[in-house]
Amino acid sequence: EDKVVQSPLSLVVHEGDTVTLNCSYEVTNFRSLLWYKQEKKAPTFLFMLTSSGIEKKSGRLSSILDKKELFSILNITATQTGDSAIYLCAVDGGSTLGRLYFGRGTQLTVWP
Amino acid sequence: DSGVTQTPKHLITATGQRVTLRCSPRSGDLSVYWYQQSLDQGLQFLIQYYNGEERAKGNILERFSAQQFPDLHSELNLSSLELGDSALYFCASNTGDPSYEQYFGPGTRLTVT
Numbered sequence: 001e002d003k004v005v006q007s008p009l010s011l012v013v014h015e016g017d018t019v020t021l022n023c024s025y026e027v028t029n030f031r032s033l034l035w036y037k038q039e040k041k042a043p044t045f046l047f048m049l050t051s052s053g054i055e056k057k058s059g060r061l062s063s064i065l066d067k068k069e070l071f072s073i074l075n076i077t078a079t080q081t082g083d084s085a086i087y088l089c090a091v092d093g094g095s096t097l098g099r100l101y102f103g104r105g106t107q108l109t110v111w112p
Numbered sequence: 113d114s115g116v117t118q119t120p121k122h123l124i125t126a127t128g129q130r131v132t133l134r135c136s137p138r139s140g141d142l143s144v145y146w147y148q149q150s151l152d153q154g155l156q157f158l159i160q161y162y163n164g165e166e167r168a169k170g171n172i173l174e175r176f177s178a179q180q181f182p183d184l185h186s187e188l189n190l191s192s193l194e195l196g197d198s199a200l201y202f203c204a205s206n207t208g209d210p211s212y213e214q215y216f217g218p219g220t221r222l223t224v225t
Binding site: 032044050096099 | 143145154169170202208211214218
C-alpha cells in the first residue's frame with residue numbers, strides 16, 4: 001500500500017529557531033513530491049520536487065528530495081510566528097496520474 | 113487566494129440526509145480533484161475529473177458521487193450521511209497535467225449531527 005509518513009507530528013519552537021520537517025514515502029511510480037502549508041483552511045503550495053539532490057528555495061524555506069532513500073526534508077530558518085501552520089507532504093505516484101498521497105502533516109507552532 | 117472557489121463554507125445537516133458541495137476551478141484549469149480531510153484520516157483523495165470526464169477514483173464511498181459540468185465546475189454529492197462523514201471537503205484544480213501543482217479551494221466544512 002502506498003503511503004507517506006511525516007515526522008514529527010508536532011513541533012513547538014521559539015522565533016528565530018531553525019526547524020527541519022521530514023517526509024518519507026513508499027509510493028510506486030513516483031512522479032513528484034509536493035509540500036503544502038495549511039494555516040486556517042486551504043493548503044497552499046510551497047514546493048514541487050522531482051529530482052534528487054536539487055534544493056528548492058523560497059525565502060527562509062528550502063526543501064530537498066532524496067529519491068534513493070525515499071525522503072524529503074523541509075527546512076525553515078529564522079522561524080517567525082507566521083510560520084505556525086500544518087505542513088503537509090504529498091506524493092504524486094501510484095497507478096493513477098495526478099493522485100496525491102498525503103502525509104498526516106507536521107503541526108508547527110512558533111512562539112514569540 | 114488560489115482562484116478556486118467552493119460553496120458553501122459550512123454545512124450542518126442530520127444523519128441520513130443528502131448534500132451537494134460545489135467547486136469552481138481556477139480559470140483555465142480543466143481538472144478538478146476532491147479531497148476529504150478528517151482529524152483521524154488526514155487528507156484523502158476522493159476523485160478527479162478532467163474536462164467533464166472521471167479520470168481517477170480514490171477512497172470514495174459508494175454513497176458519494178461527483179460530476180463535472182461543461183462549464184468545468186464540479187459538484188460532490190454526499191448521500192445517506194453518517195456522523196463519520198463530518199469533515200472538511202476540499203476541491204483542488206490544475207491544468208490536468210500532473211507535473212503542475214494543484215491549487216486548493218477554501219474548503220467546505222460539513223457537520224453531520
